[in-house]
Amino acid sequence: MERLLIEPFYVMKVLERAKELEREGRKIIHFEVGEPDLPVPEIVKEKALEALKRTELRYTETAGIPPLREKIAEYYERTYGVKVNPEQVIVTPGSSIGLLAVLKVVSERIGSVAYPDPGYPCYKNMLKFLKADSEPVNVEAEEEFKVKPEKLKTKAVVINSPSNPTGVVYTKEELQKISEKAFVISDEIYHGLTYGRGAPSVLEVTDNAVVVSGFSKFFLMTGWRVGWLIVPDWMVKDVVAILQNVAISAPTLSQIAALACFEEECLEELRRNVETFRKRKDLMLSGLKKLGFRIPAHPQGAFYIFADASAFTEDSFSFAFKVLEETGVAITPGRDFGYNKTERFVRFSFCTDERNIEEGLDRLYVFLR
Amino acid sequence: MERLLIEPFYVMKVLERAKELEREGRKIIHFEVGEPDLPVPEIVKEKALEALKRTELRYTETAGIPPLREKIAEYYERTYGVKVNPEQVIVTPGSSIGLLAVLKVVSERIGSVAYPDPGYPCYKNMLKFLKADSEPVNVEAEEEFKVKPEKLKTKAVVINSPSNPTGVVYTKEELQKISEKAFVISDEIYHGLTYGRGAPSVLEVTDNAVVVSGFSKFFLMTGWRVGWLIVPDWMVKDVVAILQNVAISAPTLSQIAALACFEEECLEELRRNVETFRKRKDLMLSGLKKLGFRIPAHPQGAFYIFADASAFTEDSFSFAFKVLEETGVAITPGRDFGYNKTERFVRFSFCTDERNIEEGLDRLYVFLR
Numbered sequence: 001m002e003r004l005l006i007e008p009f010y011v012m013k014v015l016e017r018a019k020e021l022e023r024e025g026r027k028i029i030h031f032e033v034g035e036p037d038l039p040v041p042e043i044v045k046e047k048a049l050e051a052l053k054r055t056e057l058r059y060t061e062t063a064g065i066p067p068l069r070e071k072i073a074e075y076y077e078r079t080y081g082v083k084v085n086p087e088q089v090i091v092t093p094g095s096s097i098g099l100l101a102v103l104k105v106v107s108e109r110i111g112s113v114a115y116p117d118p119g120y121p122c123y124k125n126m127l128k129f130l131k132a133d134s135e136p137v138n139v140e141a142e143e144e145f146k147v148k149p150e151k152l153k154t155k156a157v158v159i160n161s162p163s164n165p166t167g168v169v170y171t172k173e174e175l176q177k178i179s180e181k182a183f184v185i186s187d188e189i190y191h192g193l194t195y196g197r198g199a200p201s202v203l204e205v206t207d208n209a210v211v212v213s214g215f216s217k218f219f220l221m222t223g224w225r226v227g228w229l230i231v232p233d234w235m236v237k238d239v240v241a242i243l244q245n246v247a248i249s250a251p252t253l254s255q256i257a258a259l260a261c262f263e264e265e266c267l268e269e270l271r272r273n274v275e276t277f278r279k280r281k282d283l284m285l286s287g288l289k290k291l292g293f294r295i296p297a298h299p300q301g302a303f304y305i306f307a308d309a310s311a312f313t314e315d316s317f318s319f320a321f322k323v324l325e326e327t328g329v330a331i332t333p334g335r336d337f338g339y340n341k342t343e344r345f346v347r348f349s350f351c352t353d354e355r356n357i358e359e360g361l362d363r364l365y366v367f368l369r
Numbered sequence: 370m371e372r373l374l375i376e377p378f379y380v381m382k383v384l385e386r387a388k389e390l391e392r393e394g395r396k397i398i399h400f401e402v403g404e405p406d407l408p409v410p411e412i413v414k415e416k417a418l419e420a421l422k423r424t425e426l427r428y429t430e431t432a433g434i435p436p437l438r439e440k441i442a443e444y445y446e447r448t449y450g451v452k453v454n455p456e457q458v459i460v461t462p463g464s465s466i467g468l469l470a471v472l473k474v475v476s477e478r479i480g481s482v483a484y485p486d487p488g489y490p491c492y493k494n495m496l497k498f499l500k501a502d503s504e505p506v507n508v509e510a511e512e513e514f515k516v517k518p519e520k521l522k523t524k525a526v527v528i529n530s531p532s533n534p535t536g537v538v539y540t541k542e543e544l545q546k547i548s549e550k551a552f553v554i555s556d557e558i559y560h561g562l563t564y565g566r567g568a569p570s571v572l573e574v575t576d577n578a579v580v581v582s583g584f585s586k587f588f589l590m591t592g593w594r595v596g597w598l599i600v601p602d603w604m605v606k607d608v609v610a611i612l613q614n615v616a617i618s619a620p621t622l623s624q625i626a627a628l629a630c631f632e633e634e635c636l637e638e639l640r641r642n643v644e645t646f647r648k649r650k651d652l653m654l655s656g657l658k659k660l661g662f663r664i665p666a667h668p669q670g671a672f673y674i675f676a677d678a679s680a681f682t683e684d685s686f687s688f689a690f691k692v693l694e695e696t697g698v699a700i701t702p703g704r705d706f707g708y709n710k711t712e713r714f715v716r717f718s719f720c721t722d723e724r725n726i727e728e729g730l731d732r733l734y735v736f737l738r
Contacts, residue, residue, distance in 0.1 A: 005477055008610045039425055048622075049421055056408055057592035093462050093594060093616075100615050104498065108374055125614045129473065131500045223426035223621030225462060225594070241377045245494045246469050247462070251620040252592030253417075 006125045011332040014320055018330040029360035031348045032330040034164065036303065038273050040220045041266045048257035057252040062244045063236075064091020064228070065255050071262045072228050082203040088230050090239055093250040095189050095214035095227030100126050101242040102185055102210050103158075105235055107132035110183050111155035116147050117338035118306070118345070120164045120187070124338070138340040141296035141308065144168045149181040156183040161199050162190040165337050165347040166306040167299025172200040184209040189227075190302040192218025192270065195278045199301055208232050215254075217302075218270055219261050224254035277303055280350040280357055287361035288348065291368055305348045306334075312368060316346045327363040375494045380701040383689055387699040398729035400717045401699040403533065405672065407642050409589045410635045417626035426621040431613045432605075433460020433597070434624050440631045441597050451572040457599050459608055462619040464558050464583035464596030469495050470611040471554055471579050472527075474604055476501035479552050480524035485516050486707035487675070487714070489533045489556070493707070507709040510665035510677065513537050518550040525552040530568050531559040534706050534716040535675040536668025541569040553578040558596075561587025561639065563670040564647045577601050584623075586671075587639055588630050593623035646672055649719040649726055656730035657717065660737055674717045675703075681737060685715045696732040 011032050018028045063069065069089040076084040092098035103126050107113050115123035117136035127134035135154060139145040145166040147159060159178060161170040170178075178184060179202065186202035188211050202209040214227025227250075231239055260266055281299055289295060294308035313319035317333040324330050334345030350357060380401050387397045432438065438458040445453040461467035472495050476482050484492035486505035496503035504523060508514040514535040516528060528547060530539040539547075547553060548571065555571035557580050571578040583596025596619075600608055629635055650668055658664060663677035682688035689702040703714030719726060 004610050005474060005607050006610045006614055008606070009613065012613070035428055045421060049418065052414060052418055052421065057590070059404055059591045093620075096615050096617055097466065105374060122614045129499075129611065129614070221426070222428045223618070225618070225620045237377070238374050241373050241375045242498065244378065244381070245375055245491045245498070246465050248465055249592070249594070251462075251594045251623060253622065254620060 006129060007121070009121060010317065010336045014324060014330050014332065017321065017324060021324070021328065026328050029329045029356050029363065030352055031350075031360055032332045033351055034304070034349055035222050035351055036217060036220050037351050037353070038220055038276065041260070041269045043263055043266050044221065044257050044260045047260040048253055051253055051256040060249045060252050060255060062240050062247070062249050064089070064250060068255050068259055071259060075262055076201065076203065076230065080201045080204050082201065084203065084230055085233075087236060088233060090229040090231065090236070090243065091250050091255060092214070092227045092229060092243065093247050094225045095212050095216065096122065097243070097247050098227050098229040099185075099187065099212045100130070101239045101246070102212060102229060102231065103127055103132060104130050104242060105238045106156045106183060106185060106210070107134070109235075109238070113185070114147075114152055114154040114157040114182065116145070116158070116160065116163070117340040118145065118165060118334065118342050119158075119338060120160055121336055121338070123158045136338060136340070141341070144297045145306070146170060146174065147178060149177045152178070152181045154182060156185065158185045158187060159202070160187040162194060162299070162301025164190065164302055165304050165332070166297050167302045167304050168297045169194060169196070169199045169300040172204055175200060175202050176205040179206045179209060186211050188213045190217050193274060193277060193303065194301040195274070195281060196300050203230065210235070215258050215261060219258070220270070220273070221254065221258065221261075224251065224257065226250050226254040226258050277350065280354055281305070283354055284348060284350050284357050284361070287357070291361065291364055303350050305350070307346055307348060308344055309346050310344045314344060316343055320346055323364070323367065327367045329360045329363050375498060376490070378490060379686065379705045383693060383699050383701065386690065386693060390693070390697065395697050398698045398725050398732065399721055400719075400729055401701045402720055403673070403718055404591050404720055405586060405589050406720050406722070407589055407645065410629070410638045412632055412635050413590065413626050413629045416629040417622055420622055420625040429618045429621050429624060431609050431616070431618050433458070433619060437624050437628055440628060444631055445570065445572065445599065449570045449573050451570065453572065453599055454602075456605060457602060459598040459600060459605070459612065460619050460624060461583070461596045461598060461612065462616050463594045464581050464585065465491065466612070466616050467583075467596050467598040468554075468556065468581045469499070470608045470615070471581060471598060471600065472496055472501060473499050473611060474607045475525045475552060475554060475579070476503070478604075478607070482554070483516075483521055483523040483526040483551065485514070485527070485529065485532075486709040487514065487534060487703065487711050488706060489529055490705055490707070492527045505707060505709070510710070513666045514675070515539060515543065516547060518546045521547070521550045523551060525554065527554045527556060528571070529556040531563060531668070531670025533559070533671055534673045534701070535666050536671045536673050537666045538563060538565070538568045538669040541573055544569060544571050545574040548575045548578060555580050557582045559586050559671040562643060562646060562672065564643070564650060565669045568670055572599065579604070584627050584630060588627070589639070589642075590623065590627065590630075593620065593626065595619050595623040595627050646719065649723055650674070652723055653717060653719050653726050653730070656726070660730065660733055672719050674719070676715055676717060677713055678715050679713045683713060685712055689715060692733070692736065696736045698729045698732050
């Protein structure tokens, strides 16, 4: 069988098999999905309902509706104390396509792009899709899986903080040092979901960097498909011209609904959700450790735990399927995140409630014993 | 000033200036936009309202929700008498990103891709974005701006029928002959909007071709951002893996709402709209001819008239701006559609009501006299 142009995510195979088992009547505990399970705040839905009744949903400007660009810019001032011009904010139909556009511009205008390995697989896949020069930077468990500036040989780098799959958060000092070595594309999609001090934005250390973010994690609006970019002035026209061609504009109703995200009432509800995630994280973390998983980096953000399963296997891909078949617990094999020592790792996601986490841990206990 | 990586659409400059003039209080007649102005059928909105109240909008499968894939497949059987397996239908967040994914797969798996010049500018732009081998095929006014199979030297070709900017419709025989020479990517986004016999789908002449289409033209759902692809079996996995990476999934609410499009009541309303467009087309066509524009190909579909303005100018870009400044009528310069003799052409769109068309024609009369 010929290989695909872009490797599919192995987790999709896990999910596929999990769904088959569910159709056969088994109860599956989902520790594999990276989608928050909490409901979107009522105020967001109300905003959408009202707009749906009132307006026709036409194309918007490619860069997004001006009030949303303004609110996002304000949010950065309020949250990070940085000045962002609304003209630098580009609303995208999900953060993925925004990332693709940015990777294109950076690879053409600046040069080769490095990405963390292990890391979110789309970085590598998109750079391959674009036929762009790129290279992985190995990040090591012993160094909290963080990109070390001295290892960077490219002119640009993708940083993901809080990180998928490890949940680690870069400090301001770390971002500073990296941005002195390379142009930073900062994937901040998990911002807002942090369990210690907040995650600093790359914009706190430099103006000449890109932020990729969106409404799908902290703001819970996954299926609404709306994200944003913050890019330096010199990049705006290139990015917008690309998005004009490949996306036209983000879904209009989702853009309008997203305006409600910045209401104080909504932000408060979302912050309370972070406490829910924190409790789940603590429960899962201590449970996995008791079971014998080694957790080299405790998550400080996002909703994942990247666990070393060396005590049980050297082939976490087969391990994930064996666990699924025998316990009904779905987990993501490390292989999805790169080549650097990922074969011993699996990713656990805590996008499910405490009862399910307890049950999943219990099933794993019986299996691993 | 450095050139952009992808050329922006010149029509955006027209639109920008038109908006400035509007802010200054002038009434602009918009013959430049390619977005239908009629309201989306009530039943579509109702479906969305109900879903918004009832469900959380999570990510869907990358290829789209199964009932929508099934309804689209059925629609092809009903409309064109062709058998489509729902597995071949891939729902996309707008047709543009679907086209990008398909161009990638075709250029890698089959070879160089030809595209019509003049034609929709995104074909060329996307192929450039992908660093894919490609070449324009000149289409000539004297040949109804149609791609002639004997001119094809590439293994693949993009055909657009009904076409933007000319509105011409390829016959089944023409599609047959082209598909014998090259793999066809058939951009059928304007299907449904035809004013004579309907436009045949490429699937009526071959199974081994791609259809790019969506809900933004005939179905009027522009800002909802939902389109579809129909691809041969061998292409499904590659396309889905790409879309998984660059788009995740189409907006969930829009996918659910789009289900209502296939209700007979909705289709009837949409068919009545075609009569509205037909009247506008007849009015604009005869008006432009009286004014001295030459129309080498009468539109048989879509909502554009590609008019030869040689009687007035050899530089339709300056002409478009002069017309805008002096008459307040916004039109699209031919340059947006390629390099083959486009400097003498302008595109008129009839996405505005008959009163505006009459007023626009009248203003042009005064200006050109």
